[in-house]
Amino acid sequence: MSGLVELDGLEVDLRVGGSMRPVLSGTTLQIGRGEAVGLVGESGxxxSMTARSIARLLPEGAEVRGSIRFDGTEVTSLRGADLRAYRRRIAMVFQDPRAHVNPVRSIGDFLTEELRTNEGVPRAEAERRAIELLDVVGIPDGARRLRQYPHELSGGLLQRVMIASALLSEPELLLADEPTTALDVTTQSDVMALLDELRRERGLAMLFITHDLELAGAVCDRTAVMYAGQIVEEQAADALYTDPLHPYTAALVAARPDIDATAARLAAIPGRPLSAFEAPPGCAFADRCPFSEDRCESERPALMPIAAGSSRCLRAEELRGRLHLTVSDV
Amino acid sequence: MSAMPATTPIETVDREPSVRGLPGLRGTGIVGHVCAAILALAVLIAIVGPLLAPYSATEISLSNSFVGPTGDHYLGFTGQGADLLSLLLLGARSSILGPLIVVVAAMVLGVVVAIISAWRGGIVDQVLSVIMDVLFAFPGILLAILAAAVFGASLQTAAIALAIAYAPYIARVLRAAAIRERSREYIAALEVQGFSAWLICLRHLVPNISGLIVAQGTILFGYAMVDLAAISYIGLGVQPPQPDWGVMVAQGQSGVLQGYPAESLAAGLCIIIVVVAVNLLGERLNARSQGSAR
Amino acid sequence: MSEPILTASGLTKVFGDHTAVDDVSFALPEGGSLAIVGESGxxxxxxxKLLTGLERATAGSIMACGRDRSLPARSAAERRRRGAEVQIVFQDPYSSLDPRQSGADSIDEVRRLHRGGSRAERAARVTELADLVGLDNRQLHALPRDLSGGQRQRIAIARALAAEPRILVLDESVAALDVSIQAQILNMLGDIRDATGVSYILISHDLAVVRQLTDDAIVMHRGRVVEAGPTARILDDPQEDYTRLLRDSVPRPGWKPQRRQVA
Structure with missing residues (x-):
């Protein structure tokens, strides 16, 4: 599997008030062609900033260091026509479809605008293709839907339209930022199945952002866990539960209530999740970690390969295989 | 009715540091502060003007008609031979008090209507909206002329008429903000606690739209000042010899024709300075209140 | 089982031509916890909203603490008494607090309305409530904008408990919180129930949260109750197709998303 996207030591600072504030501090990640990578983490x-960096959608005044390569080309320095050409090779699906669609334009206008203006496809032909695509995303009566407006569609249907729109330009990479978080759980299952199927059929690579470890596990090949602007663990998606490599991952799994059993007490993680700008000099998770030692406070761990993945924990080797058992007993 | 998280929860506290400035004026920039200073000065003159004025408005000597500045009379004399500087200082009071009455009355009326509309909604809101729309169609000056015809020309009559004409405009702007605030869950939480509606409005809803109320009031002040000056100019507001900037513009008219525009110009300039300051400040306060409304 | 502290019978709410709630009945035992499970719509x-009096039922009745609350309160005293019986915590910690009021002030305001007392007595009670929900003094006196979502939700819970209600309606109260914070709040809600004997109605779409916090559950679909019973039984052995679909849609290890036909 060759690398389609390679993030290397990506650091991003955003302007907040008068000063610069880090939101990513050294993110390193690869996404292969046709590979689905989950990016899991709590708020802050x-x-999302990782996905926005890849899409070059960072807010005005953002400072980017490190490199983002797409198909071998450095993305961070692209300008003008090159940037537009690059953006046609990626597509994004967001959490709230309503915030990303013009409410006063019909679904038909929304889906065909790009084809008609940028590629000069005649309206009839563009609409035919849009109807075809709506059928692919599980919306059968496309001709009628094209005449409808966003407010006439349910959240689930609108998200399908967004997926159709994302596929229209035949991208190579899909950035899906919590695409089902705002949907009902039954609709989520449905939309995720669709996304998974279409992605596989088309050999599309995907960066799937979610706060739900189980969901990432179900549709991704590999999962990376983020904390305070860094990736703290990365490995095969289905191994995160049984063999977590970082105490944070193990703690996250343990903290979640279980649908199959009532716990006397949940294994809550003390404190609150930190953002990159709040991270202490040592390990960012140290003050919430049940395994932290003195050196964890002072020494910032690097993302080191371990087993079939990697972990940003000084004690990763030593704790291997015990994490998921121990955390829930703490 | 959806039960899904509206957005990814933001657990971290991430707030821009407040921009430096006086507490009430924070975020209005240097222009806001300068405007506020000009207004403070105008209000000060309105209060203590009679103490500062070197001569009284009734010390008239027709022999001084249109005489230019002299050693004791820094701005010279009006067409009727009164001291121009004294007249400006004395006229500040009614020129500023008038719009103030308009603003306070219009705001009270507008806020009450907006809050009732937002709180009750439904048929009450619709009826109030129709009444406001009908009133909205009346130009303020026309209403003031009618009021002067019926109740006699005076500053009070003109101010109240203008306030009634402006209230629908205020009500309309504030209604939207009040409805937005009404729909927030902290209001529902207070209702469930058993607080009465008027207490919730007084203690929570109104203070949370106070930024917009102040901003709208400020902008309204400018309009009211110009309209009242116009009404006084046509003789239906402040009655001479009571000094007033609007009256002075009117009385200076004969001087303008004779090549002595000092009286009209000076009074007009006072009006323009105050109105521009008030509008600039109002716009900035308005922008700030919209920025903080999320 | 003891006498129910809350009973809803034949609850119906019609908005225009849409029946949002259709003949819903349930009972909450004193000190118990009941989940109302469902998706949007x-x-x-x-x-x-019906239970807390924010909406008025088209038909049906609600009895809480032995008193009927189906009709709007007629007097200020009645309104206050209802406030001291049933309280609510909303989903969004960002809009459920007055942005101009610190936690201490909003809790104090509620104490003043319901229990009165001298300034010192009220202050002592505010501190007690802050301890109960795990807020320190600085957080208690900070404005909402300076607090995180989890901290705001703790204040909303303390404010709801200030009137010492017998029933607390949790309307998706942990849905907007991060996983690690959600676990803290769920543990805290369990502790509060042990300490105060308050009964919970948990409105939720999250079956794992429902399992953790409630003894009984009703499952709602398009305004109607489709299944009711002990939470564990409903989740382990769902009897209705809809409950089963809901159960099977929850991601878990080894789960694969399923495609359904669009309605």
Missing amino acids: SGK | SGKTTVA
């Missing part, structure tokens, strides 16, 4: 961990 | 949030 930097997962 | 199920009517569960409307039930929460």
Whole structure:
């Protein structure tokens, strides 16, 4: 599997008030062609900023260091026509489809605009292709839907339209930022199945951002866990539960209530998740970690390969295989 | 009715540091502060003007008509031979008090209507909206002329008429903000606690739209000042010899024709300075209150 | 089982031509906890509004603490008494606090309304409530904008408990919180129940949260109750197709998303 996207030591600072504030501090990640990578973390961990960096959609005045390569080309320095050409090779699906669609334009206008203006496809032909695509995303009566407006569609249907729109330009990479978080759980299952199927059929690579470890496990090949602007663990998606490599991952799994059993007490993680700008000099998770030692406070761990993945924990080797058992007993 | 998280929860506290400035004026920039200073000065003159004025408005000597500045009379004399500087200082009071009455009355009326509309909604809101729309169609000056015809020309009559004409405009702007605030869950939480509606409005809803109320009031002040000056100019507001900037513009008219525009110009300039300052400040306060409304 | 502290019978709410809640009945035993489970459009949030008096039922009745609350309160005293019986915590910690009021002030305001007492007595009670929800002195006196979502939700819970209600409606109260914070709040809600004997109505779409916090559950779909019973039984052995679909849609290890036909 060759690398389609390679993030190397990506650091991003955003302007907040008068000063610069880090939101990513050294994110390193690869996404292979046709590979689905999950990016899991709590709020402020930097997962959305990672996707926005790849899409070159960072807010005005953002400072980017490190490198983002797409198909061998450095993305951070692209300008003008090159940037537009690059953006046609990626597509994004967001959490709230309503915030990303013009409410006063019909679904038909929304889906065909790009084809008609940028590629000069005649309206009839563009609409035919849009109807075809709506059928692919599980919306059968496409001709009628094209005449409808966003407010006439349910959240689930609108998210399907967004997926159709994302596929229209035949991208190579899909950035899906919590695409089902705002949907009902039954609709989520449905939309995720669709996304998974289409992605596999088309050999599309995907960066799937979610706060739900189980969901990432179900549709991704590999999962990376983010904390305070860094990736703290990365390995095969289905191994995160049984063999977590970082105490944070193990703690996250343990903290979640279980649908199959009532716990006397949940294994809550003390404190609150930190953002990159709040991270202490040592390990960012140290003050919430049940395994932390003195050196964890002072020494910032690097993301080191371990087993079939990697972990940003000084004690990773030593704790291997015990984490998921121990955390829930703490 | 959706029960899904509205957005990814933001657990971290991430707030821009407040921009430096006086507490009430924070975020209005240097222009806001300068405007506020000009207004403070105008209000000060309105209060203590009679103490500062070297001569009284009734010390008239027709032999001084249109005489230019002299050693004791820094701005010279009006067409009727009164001291121009004294007249400006004395006229500040009614020129500023008038719009103040308009603003306070219009704001009270507008806020009450907006809050009732937002709180009750439904048929009450619709009826109030129709009444406001009908009133909205009346130009303020027309209403003031009608009021002067019926109740006699005076500053009070003109001010109240203008306040009634402006209230629908205020009500309309504030209604939207009040409805937005009404729909927030802290209001529902207070209702469930058993607080009465008027207490919730007084203690929570109104203070949370106070930024917009102040901003709208400030902008309204400018309009009211110009309209009242116009009404006084046509003789239906402040009655001479009571000094007033609007009256002075009118009385200076004969001087303008004779090549002595000092009286009209000076009074007009006072009006323009105050109105521009008030509008600039109002716009900045308005922008700030919209920025903080999320 | 003891006498129910809350009973809803034949609850119905019609908005225009849409029936949001259709003949819903349930009972909450004193000190118990009942989940109302459903997706968007199920009517569960409307039930929460009916229980707290934010909406008026088209038909049916609600009895809480031995008193009927189906009709709007007629007097200020009645309104206050209802406030001291049933309280609510909303989902969004960002809009459920007055942005101009610190936690201490909003809790104090509620104490003043319901229990009165001298300034010192009230202050002592505010501190007690802050301890109960795990807030330190600085957080208690900070404005909401300076607090995190989890801290705000703790204040909303303390404010709801300030009137010492017998029933607390939790309307998706942990749904917007991060996993690690959600676990803290769920543990805290368990502790509060042990300490105060308050009964919970948990409105939720999250079956794992429901399992953790409640003894009984009703499952709502399009305004109607489709299944009712002990939470563990409903989740382990769902009897209705809809409950089963809901159960099977929850991601878990080894789970694969399923495609359904669009309605």
